[in-house]
Amino acid sequence: MIVAERKSLDAISKMVEAHGKVLAVGCGTCVTVCFSGGQKEMQTLAASLRMKRSLEGKSIEVDEAVVQRQCEWEYIDALSDRVKRYDAVLSLGCGVGVQALAERFPGTRVLPALNTLFMGLPSEQGVWEERCQGCGNCILDKTGGVCPVTRCAKQLFNGPCGGSQNGRCEVDKSIPCAWNMIWERAEALGMVEALMELAPAKDWSTSRDGGPRRIVRADLRTPGEKEGTP
Amino acid sequence: VNPSTAIANPSAPTLKSGSELERILAAGHFAVTAELGPPRGCDAASVRRKAKILKGSVDAANVTDNQAAVVRMSSIATGLLMLAEGLEPVIQMTCRDRNRLAMQSDLLGAAAHGLRNLLCLSGDHQSKGDHPGAKNVHDIDSIQLVAMVRAMRDESHYQNGEQIPGGGPRIFIGAVENPFADPAAMRPYRLRKKALAGADFIQTQLVYDLPRFRDFMKRVVDLGVHEQVKILAGVGPLKSPGAARYMRQNVPGMSVPEAIEARMEAAVKGIAADDKAARTRAWREEGKRICVELIQQIREIEGVAGVHVMAIEWEEAVPEIVKAAGLLPRPLAAA
Numbered sequence: 001m002i003v004a005e006r007k008s009l010d011a012i013s014k015m016v017e018a019h020g021k022v023l024a025v026g027c028g029t030c031v032t033v034c035f036s037g038g039q040k041e042m043q044t045l046a047a048s049l050r051m052k053r054s055l056e057g058k059s060i061e062v063d064e065a066v067v068q069r070q071c072e073w074e075y076i077d078a079l080s081d082r083v084k085r086y087d088a089v090l091s092l093g094c095g096v097g098v099q100a101l102a103e104r105f106p107g108t109r110v111l112p113a114l115n116t117l118f119m120g121l122p123s124e125q126g127v128w129e130e131r132c133q134g135c136g137n138c139i140l141d142k143t144g145g146v147c148p149v150t151r152c153a154k155q156l157f158n159g160p161c162g163g164s165q166n167g168r169c170e171v172d173k174s175i176p177c178a179w180n181m182i183w184e185r186a187e188a189l190g191m192v193e194a195l196m197e198l199a200p201a202k203d204w205s206t207s208r209d210g211g212p213r214r215i216v217r218a219d220l221r222t223p224g225e226k227e228g229t230p
Numbered sequence: 231v232n233p234s235t236a237i238a239n240p241s242a243p244t245l246k247s248g249s250e251l252e253r254i255l256a257a258g259h260f261a262v263t264a265e266l267g268p269p270r271g272c273d274a275a276s277v278r279r280k281a282k283i284l285k286g287s288v289d290a291a292n293v294t295d296n297q298a299a300v301v302r303m304s305s306i307a308t309g310l311l312m313l314a315e316g317l318e319p320v321i322q323m324t325c326r327d328r329n330r331l332a333m334q335s336d337l338l339g340a341a342a343h344g345l346r347n348l349l350c351l352s353g354d355h356q357s358k359g360d361h362p363g364a365k366n367v368h369d370i371d372s373i374q375l376v377a378m379v380r381a382m383r384d385e386s387h388y389q390n391g392e393q394i395p396g397g398g399p400r401i402f403i404g405a406v407e408n409p410f411a412d413p414a415a416m417r418p419y420r421l422r423k424k425a426l427a428g429a430d431f432i433q434t435q436l437v438y439d440l441p442r443f444r445d446f447m448k449r450v451v452d453l454g455v456h457e458q459v460k461i462l463a464g465v466g467p468l469k470s471p472g473a474a475r476y477m478r479q480n481v482p483g484m485s486v487p488e489a490i491e492a493r494m495e496a497a498v499k500g501i502a503a504d505d506k507a508a509r510t511r512a513w514r515e516e517g518k519r520i521c522v523e524l525i526q527q528i529r530e531i532e533g534v535a536g537v538h539v540m541a542i543e544w545e546e547a548v549p550e551i552v553k554a555a556g557l558l559p560r561p562l563a564a565a
Contacts, residue, residue, distance in 0.1 A: 154325070154352045154366070158373040158427075159420040161352045162408030162435055163482040170482040171355045183413045196419055198377060198427055201330065201370045201389060 001030040004114040019087035026066040027093040037092030070097025136206025144185030151178035157199035247402035249346035261536030268303035281315035287549040290318040299359020324353025329369035341399030349404040380428025408435035409446035411483035425458040439485035456533030466540040468517040525555040
């Protein structure tokens with residue numbers, strides 16, 4: 001899932017300062033599951049903004065909405081009539097959701113209430129960890145299912161740096177050393193020999209370095225539709 | 231030795247770079263390298279002063295590359311100042327600050343200026359340095375850097391496979407290994423990987439824990455890696471018992487036995503606690519003595535081809551240590 005955290009109330013309040021009528025829009029997918037932008041969080045934020053503004057002797061109208069997925073047109077199109085009535089839309093979606101709303105409603109200011117952090121999972125109750133950077137060229141078959149691109153602070157491909165100690169990363173003891181995990185997995189699976197081979201320099205062109213990415217699935221295109229036009 | 235002559239006329243055609251360090255190791259001498267920390271500003275005089283201290287006592291001196299992720303004078307620029315003083319530099323290059331384009335262009339420039347030794351490192355993470363908000367690069371890792379430089383030198387091609395007009399840079403390629411980091415079982419194999427990638431020499435993390443270092447070297451020798459790459463053990467004089475304690479507790483991947491710290495403590499026995507100058511002197515003398523003893527014991531370990539003496543901001547200690555360890559005169563300096 002995409003993991004995000006809500007910005008501070010002060011920061012959000014400052015963003016909406018100039019607006020009197022705001023529509024807060026939660027998202028029912030990833031950010032609901034990571035408790036940052038679902039219905040409950042959206043309602044809490046809306047109430048907090050009203051309360052803060054009233055304590056400051058001013059007023060703000062914050063209305064509430066949730067869509068199942070802010071990253072799909074068919075869900076956000078349902079908001080199109082409502083959106084027109086507000087000075088701004090405050091999105092509690094991830095960065096994808098914020099941009100989808102902005103793209104769909106070009107005449108409306110769309111503001112982000114969350115900081116989008118990573119693709120990851122809840123490793124324990126109340127703890128989320130990053131697992132994938134979307135580099136576009138997966139090598140997990142070679143590293144025992146542990147990603148060094150994402151989980152090694154130095155993105156090493158050929159083994160641990162000199163700062164790995166007791167299974168921990170030199171950057172922070174709360175971070176497990178990815179290469180320590182890779183080695184232990186390889187030992188357990190009898191795959192150690194594979195780690196002896198030199199991993200060549202990675203082609204980053206499939207990653208963000210190649211520019212914003214896009215895929216076209218010809219098999220899913222509607223016949224007659226022209227590819228490449230927005 | 232006039233460095234420009236030494237570089238222009240490598241003594242044997244089989245040499246890969248013709249650097250003094252390569253020639254000393256190829257001749258089977260026990261090599262001695264040191265470290266020269268570049269200034270935090272533009273002070274060329276401090277580089278010349280340190281180079282004068284080290285010259286004649288070591289075969290070459292490493293120039294760190296934004297060590298500890300703190301901005302300093304660039305390694306290549308500092309190396310040129312050293313070269314002018316007649317001290318052969320080992321340019322350090324981390325994967326943290328440059329992508330493959332920047333690395334290759336810097337290496338072409340370094341070679342054009344007569345720099346012949348390179349040490350390839352991952353680099354300390356920027357979160358530990360003076361610009362923690364910096365973006366790191368890590369386009370390639372330190373082993374891929376070794377492989378890239380080897381291909382530039384031996385096959386005259388860039389990392390993309392295209393030919394380098396006029397041939398690639400003649401560079402003696404170094405890498406590092408930390409015998410005390412984890413996972414311990416993987417370390418000798420990782421060292422072998424560096425040798426396979428094309429490393430000519432290795433400099434290790436500081437050795438204070440001899441039993442663990444012996445154990446590591448035994449496994450390295452069992453794999454035959456010492457025959458593929460020249461291994462220089464890292465050593466360094468302690469300035470105080472606190473320094474030993476700090477390294478043990480705060481530097482990931484460092485092993486400093488408590489016995490060494492206790493010996494440093496004992497060095498000030500009988501000196502009044504308020505006589506700070508006398509205590510500092512006593513500690514530093516003991517630090518140098520321990521370093522000399524470590525060198526002498528390390529020299530006896532199979533597979534060790536030299537020592538790398540790290541005394542950052544205490545370069546004066548290096549000539550004394552090298553002399554006391556019986557490693558003077560240096561072979562080429564005497565020639």
